Every structure is written in structure tokens, then in C-alpha cells.
Amino acid sequence: MSILTIILFGILFVITIYWFYKRYYTNNNSKGNTRKLKSQWLLGIGLTVGRKVFHEAIYCMKEKYGDILSFQVGFRRIIIISRIDYTEHILSHRHIYDISDITTRNFSLLFPGGLLSLKGETWKRHARLMLPVFRRSKILPYFETIVECIDDFIDKQFLNNKIKIHKDLVIKCQHILLTVIARIAFNYDFSNLSTNDGINIHQAFNNMIDCASRFALMTAIPLWVAKLMLKLNFKFQKSLNIMKNHVMSIINDEQKRQHEQIYLSDQRKSLITLLVEASQNEAKISLSSNEMFDEISMSILAGFETTSTALSWFIFYMSKYPNIQCKIKNELKQYGLTSNTSLTQEKLDQLIYVDCVTKEVLRFAPIAAGIVREAISDDIIDGIEINKGDVFLIAIQNLHKNSNYWKIDPEQFIPERFLNEDRNPPRYAYMPFGGGHRTCIGQDLALLELKTAITRLMQRITIEDPGKEANNSGGFIQRVTCYPKHMAVRVIID
Numbered sequence: 001m002s003i004l005t006i007i008l009f010g011i012l013f014v015i016t017i018y019w020f021y022k023r024y025y026t027n028n029n030s031k032g033n034t035r036k037l038k039s040q041w042l043l044g045i046g047l048t049v050g051r052k053v054f055h056e057a058i059y060c061m062k063e064k065y066g067d068i069l070s071f072q073v074g075f076r077r078i079i080i081i082s083r084i085d086y087t088e089h090i091l092s093h094r095h096i097y098d099i100s101d102i103t104t105r106n107f108s109l110l111f112p113g114g115l116l117s118l119k120g121e122t123w124k125r126h127a128r129l130m131l132p133v134f135r136r137s138k139i140l141p142y143f144e145t146i147v148e149c150i151d152d153f154i155d156k157q158f159l160n161n162k163i164k165i166h167k168d169l170v171i172k173c174q175h176i177l178l179t180v181i182a183r184i185a186f187n188y189d190f191s192n193l194s195t196n197d198g199i200n201i202h203q204a205f206n207n208m209i210d211c212a213s214r215f216a217l218m219t220a221i222p223l224w225v226a227k228l229m230l231k232l233n234f235k236f237q238k239s240l241n242i243m244k245n246h247v248m249s250i251i252n253d254e255q256k257r258q259h260e261q262i263y264l265s266d267q268r269k270s271l272i273t274l275l276v277e278a279s280q281n282e283a284k285i286s287l288s289s290n291e292m293f294d295e296i297s298m299s300i301l302a303g304f305e306t307t308s309t310a311l312s313w314f315i316f317y318m319s320k321y322p323n324i325q326c327k328i329k330n331e332l333k334q335y336g337l338t339s340n341t342s343l344t345q346e347k348l349d350q351l352i353y354v355d356c357v358t359k360e361v362l363r364f365a366p367i368a369a370g371i372v373r374e375a376i377s378d379d380i381i382d383g384i385e386i387n388k389g390d391v392f393l394i395a396i397q398n399l400h401k402n403s404n405y406w407k408i409d410p411e412q413f414i415p416e417r418f419l420n421e422d423r424n425p426p427r428y429a430y431m432p433f434g435g436g437h438r439t440c441i442g443q444d445l446a447l448l449e450l451k452t453a454i455t456r457l458m459q460r461i462t463i464e465d466p467g468k469e470a471n472n473s474g475g476f477i478q479r480v481t482c483y484p485k486h487m488a489v490r491v492i493i494d
């Protein structure tokens, strides 16, 4: 290579760096009344964040850089938002801000026909069938199933078990909520593992969820590498095949049954039944069997990790706040709910304090720390220039803990806030299920599962911190959600 070529490349390199610096790292070049958002250096952010888990990291960034922070990852600008007015702008302009490619890309590796992998018209077609399936009236019949599963869990884990200090309740919460969602999704009973087939499906289901959770986080590696890794992941491929055979045969049976017009009562309708039903009623927007498989698998993935993490945090907080546990039990007694009485839907609806505790767990615990949107055209927010392609992380956890929006100290776990001063927080200050057109479709089901599980647990057991006998210090493990690292609680049967 001649000296001249080296000099030319050198000049080109310097010009590119200068252009990059001027474009992203200065406030100059603004048009008219608008201003540019200056990007922060990745190194500085890295030093601020250190090895913190995701929700701690975005909280730290807010403390250091303020409610709006931007940084460059290559040519992509990432903007972290911790303000309700900006959040409102983004979530109410769905023609400008949509789900990001970062999200759809990762999920499409796993379940290409699931809502989280889709955009535009395809998403609309799927959403038109999926949303009615998750309506409150459709999910209420699952109440009995949830109670049965939680009772079975209490009997096996606590009643017939001599262990008094439980160190594995995070895993156990995951098992129980997988069981619940499998019963709801396709009437499959994990507790009935008497056959080889049963054991294989159980294993396949767990393996698939486990691999899927890891692959859902592979944002940093190129798509083709992720695809190759997934293709070569023998465990995932084998589990996917077992699950696909099983679920596809249920879908086929269901299609046949509905074709022959044999109807089930609401009590026995699984999500698959409801989807096939909706698909056959709405000929123009029906889903193929493969798309149905992807939707069911995606709902299980999106639904089980989130609710089980929330339940784990509930158990942890109860061990730390005995006075709150006492108040829950007092409310249950007031409505005649003890370890010997059964829980009904009507009684559950009357429990106001349990509602507050459920809401406070979802506010305080790091379940979904943020949601992601991407600008699909240029825009201006509060005078700030937004470019097509900018990616936004709306930091739910920061909004939940921002003292500008909460009257009672948001850093404290206080369920009563939802009875009093914080009964109606400003719009978007509280959004555990996201917001706008891509809000969580499973929120009614999640609330039903959580409130029922919390009530049934509190009817039958008391949770205590074992003090120095075991490590119950909390901490965090980051997967798709973030759950307690050190949880060891004493359980007393009531």
C-alpha cells in the first residue's frame, strides 16, 4: 500500500470521526427552535453502571444523567426516558413509535409467528384474534384451575414436607406457574407424570423455556450467528419438536372437534380451544396451525417468567414485612377466609388490601424494568429532535420510583399508598404492563393468577425471615426478569 493511500484513508477516518462527533456528541446544528440531544460517552456510562443488574443500571444512569439520556451504539442512538410526559408522547403516537426491531428480531428467532415477533399488518391480524382470548370474561373461568394448582403446591411443598426453611422457592414458583399456564394454555397437567410421554413433555417444556429465555436476550450478536447457535442447540431443537408434536396434535383435535360442532363448556376451554374457535369464526383473519403454536408458546414464555418472578418477590417481601402479612391475614379473616375455608371468585373480588399488595409488588419489584420503542420517522419531543431509527427505552422502574410522581416515598414498600394518597398516580407513573398499542395482553390473567396465589398462600401459611439461620438477604439474578438471589424463608402452616 502506497503512502498516498495510507494518507487518504487516514484523512477519511478523521473526517468520519469528526462527522460522528459533531452529529451525535454536540448540541450544535439544531434546526429552528429545536435542540439536539447530546449523546453521552459509552465509556462514562459503563463506568457509572459497573456490573449492576439492568434495573439498577438504568436507575444509576437516571441519577447521574437525568430523566432523558442518550448514547450511541454504532450508528444506533439509544434514548432512555424516565419522564411521564415523554412516555405519553411516545405511547400515544403509534404511527411514529412502534415496537423495536431489537425486540422483534430476538423473539422471531424463537417463535416467528408470536405477537412479540410481529409488526404492522401481521401483528394486527394476530392481535385481533389474541386480544379477545385474554379478555377478563374469558379468563375468569380459569380461577378454579389456579386455586387447584396453588393448593397442590402448598400440600406438596409445605404440608407434606418436613423442611421448615425453604431455599428453593424461586424455582418452585417457576414450576407452579408453568403448571398453571400449561393447564390454561392447553389443558395439560404436569402433576400427572405417570407416563414416559408425560415426563418427556415436562422436560421439553422446561428446556424450551430455559433456552428461549437465554436467546431472547441475544441483542448484541449478529442475527445469523444467533440463528446458527439456535439451530445447533440440540436441547432446544429436540424440545421444540416434542412440544410441537404434542401441541399440534391438540390443535388438530380441536379443529376437528369444532368442525364437527362438539362444544365444550367455558370451564373446560383452554387457550388453544379459544384460539381455534376465534380463528374459525373469523375466516378472514384466521391463523395457521404453526402460527397458533407460536402464539401459544409465546404467551407461555411471556406469561410464566413474569408472574413467577412477581410471586417470588411477594414471598420475599412477606418475610421482610410481617406487619403487612398480618394486615393481609386480618382482611382475609374479615371475609371468613381461613385455612379451612375455600376461596370463591366473589370473595376474591372483595379483597381490597390484597389488591393493594399485588399492585405494590408489581410497582416495587424489578419484573419488566423497561419497554422498548423505535422511531419510524423523524419527530420532535418537547423541542428535542428525534431521528428515524432512534431506539427508546422507557424505564418503567424509574417511573415507579420517581418521587415527583408519588406522594408517599416510592423507595418504600407500602401497599396502603394505593388506598390513600397514591390511589390515582399520574398516567404512566405506574405501568407494570407497559402501555400503548403494544401493552401486555396477559395483564388480566396475570392479576388473577397473582391475587389468587397470594390469597391462597396467606390463607394457609405464614412466611418468616429465618434470621441468622439462613441467607435471606435478597439481591438480584438477571434473566429476562430479575428475581431474588438469596431467598430462604421459614414457612409455618396455619
Ligand code: HEM
Pocket (backbone or CB within 6 Å): 099, 115, 116, 298, 299, 300, 302, 303, 304, 306, 307, 310, 367, 368, 370, 371, 372, 432, 433, 434, 435, 436, 437, 438, 439, 440, 441, 442, 443, 445, 446
Ligand atoms: C406479572 C406479570 C406480567 C408482567 C409484569 C408483564 C409485563 C409485560 C410488558 C411490560 C410487556 C411489554 C408491553 C409494552 O411493550 O408496552 C408485555 C407484553 C406481553 N405480554 Fe406480558 N406481563 C405479564 C404477564 C403476562 C401473561 C400472563 C401473558 C400471557 C399469558 C403475557 C403475554 C404478553 C404478550 C403476548 C406480550 C406482547 C404483546 C405485544 O407485543 O403485542 N404477559 N408484558
